Structure formats: C-alpha cells, structure tokens
Amino acid sequence: MNTQYPEINKKTNIVFFTGAGMSAESGIPTYRGSGGIWHKYNWEEYACQDAFNIDPQKVVNFHNIRREKVAACVPNSGHVTIADLQNKFENITIITQNIDGLHQLAGSKDILELHGSLWWGRCKKCNFNINLRNNFNEIKKCSKCSRWLRPNITWFGDALDVAVFQKAHNAILNSEVFISIGTSGIVHPAAEFPYLAKSNGAYCIEVNLETTRLSSIYDSTQIGSAGKILKELHHTFFDRFIK
Ligand code: NAD
Numbered sequence: 279m280n281t282q283y284p285e286i287n288k289k290t291n292i293v294f295f296t297g298a299g300m301s302a303e304s305g306i307p308t309y310r311g312s313g314g315i316w317h318k319y320n321w322e323e324y325a326c327q328d329a330f331n332i333d334p335q336k337v338v339n340f341h342n343i344r345r346e347k348v349a350a351c352v353p354n355s356g357h358v359t360i361a362d363l364q365n366k367f368e369n370i371t372i373i374t375q376n377i378d379g380l381h382q383l384a385g386s387k388d389i390l391e392l393h394g395s396l397w398w399g400r401c402k403k404c405n406f407n408i409n410l411r412n413n414f415n416e417i418k419k420c421s422k423c424s425r426w427l428r429p430n431i432t433w434f435g436d437a438l439d440v441a442v443f444q445k446a447h448n449a450i451l452n453s454e455v456f457i458s459i460g461t462s463g464i465v466h467p468a469a470e471f472p473y474l475a476k477s478n479g480a481y482c483i484e485v486n487l488e489t490t491r492l493s494s495i496y497d498s499t500q501i502g503s504a505g506k507i508l509k510e511l512h513h514t515f516f517d518r519f520i521k
C-alpha cells in the first residue's frame with residue numbers, strides 16, 4: 279500500500295473514472311473477459327449504425343435482451359462506496375464508460391456517461407432522447423415520426439457526445455485525485471484520461487484485477503476487485519480526512 283498519499287479535504291476535486299470491471303461483480307461481463315459479448319456476437323451485425331440501418335428490429339431486439347440482463351443486476355459494494363463518498367466529499371465527479379446505469383442505481387450523482395446509456399432511446403431524425411428503462415419492450419419507435427429508436431449508446435464507429443466529453447475533459451483537468459477502476463485503457467479516447475490527469479498534477483490511483491498497459495502512469499496501482507479495493511480506499515485514503 280502506498281503511504282505517500284496527498285493531503286485531501288472535503289473540497290478536493292476527485293474524479294472516479296470507471297470501466298467495465300466496475301460492474302463485473304454485479305454480474306455484467308467485461309468485453310474482454312471470457313464472458314464478453316463480442317466473443318459470442320459479431321458487433322458488425324448488432325452494434326453499429328450500419329447494422330441498425332439495415333435491420334433495426336434485429337439490433338433493437340439484441341439490445342432489449344441486454345437490457346433485460348442488466349435490469350436483473352444490482353450495484354455492488356464498489357458502486358455503493360462511491361455513492362457514500364459523494365455524500366462526504368463535495369466535489370466528486372464520476373466519469374464512466376459503462377452504459378448500465380448502476381452508478382445511478384447506487385445513488386450517485388454527477389455522472390458523465392461517456393458511452394451513453396442502455397436505458398435511453400434516441401430518434402436520429404427528430405433528435406430527442408426518451409427514457410425506456412421501464413418500457414423498452416413496449417416502446418420501440420418514435421412517437422412523432424415512427425422511426426425505430428436506436429439505443430443511446432456509443433456503437434462501434436460512433437463519435438462520442440461532444441458536450442459530455444468536454445465536461446469529462448474539464449473535470450479531469452481540474453482533478454486533484456484521479457481514481458480509475460476496472461478499465462483496460464485500450465478504448466480511445468478514454469485511454470488518454472490518466473495521462474491528462476497525471477500531466478495536470480493529479481494524484482492517480484488505479485484499481486484493477488491486474489496491471490494494465492497504463493499502470494506505469496499511476497502513482498499507485500492497487501490490485502484486487504473493485505468492491506474490495508474501494509472499501510479499503512475508503513478507510514485508508516478517504517476516512518483519514520473526513521472531519
Ligand atoms: P474492458 O473490458 O476493456 O476492461 C475491463 C477491465 O476491468 C480489465 O482491465 C479487467 O482486468 C478489469 N476488471 C475485471 N473485473 C474486475 C473487477 N472485479 N474489479 C476491478 N477490475 C476488474 O473494459 P473497458 O476498459 O471499460 O472498455 C470496454 C468498453 O465496453 C467500455 O466502453 C465499457 O464501458 C464497455 N462495456 C460496458 C459494460 C457495462 O456497461 N457494464 C460492460 C462491458 C463493456
């Protein structure tokens with residue numbers, strides 16, 4: 279355990295940057311793990327705008343099966359620890375690559391969903407978003423123009439939402455502590471975030487089951503599951519400064 283932790287206080291700007299490993303203990307497989315969906319399915323048929331243009335029903339049905347699986351999952355102790363810390367510290371931003379909505383379910387706020395959310399549908403023509411969390415099996419088309427609603431997530435080949443990306447970028451530029459959890463650092467542009475945080479002076483902590491190609495950038499890499507290590511960080515890093 280690194281003992282050279284920086285001083286922090288209730289107002290310290292803290293960023294949690296989470297990836298698929300954050301939700302693994304909730305039962306949602308990571309993409310690169312053995313249960314990852316792109317080992318089983320061809321993304322070109324299910325997860326890109328071209329596939330949706332060719333056969334929207336097939337693509338939406340596929341995502342509705344994913345929605346049903348994710349709907350059966352609940353936040354794990356890692357999500358809960360972060361939500362807890364948000365009640366104790368004033369400036370915590372969560373930047374997530376996950377689309378599962380588990381940070382929200384754990385009670386967190388100020389969540390920047392870089393890759394969108396499985397729970398929202400979008401009409402590309404009318405350009406509006408609609409929350410489908412409780413009725414994705416009933417509402418499949420836009421009420422105005424009758425086009426199929428595409429899941430509001432970042433598919434292969436899609437650009438990131440510029441406004442969300444800009445907010446994430448700014449939060450990282452301002453961060454004094456940057457903690458990444460369960461991300462392989464392979465998917466761009468999010469893979470650049472730890473560099474950005476480090477070069478702007480943040481103290482950087484990585485939480486993962488194994489070292490990653492970005493581990494050398496971090497001030498501290500903590501090996502273990504998100505739930506376990508976050509609980510430890512709560513006690514060893516955060517609690518010392520709560521007055
Ligand atoms: P990734 O699949 O590339 O990497 C996951 C990382 O998490 C790995 O480095 C792995 O070692 C680590 N990990 C696995 N289990 C862990 C645990 N219990 N505790 C801590 N770390 C653990 O995921 P990525 O870097 O997030 O990039 C893949 C893309 O796919 C992202 O956009 C991601 O969010 C998306 N995705 C999202 C979900 C979801 O919404 N839950 C699930 C799968 C993939």
Ligand code: ZN
Pocket residue numbers: 401402403404405420421422423424425
């Ligand atoms: Zn429409």
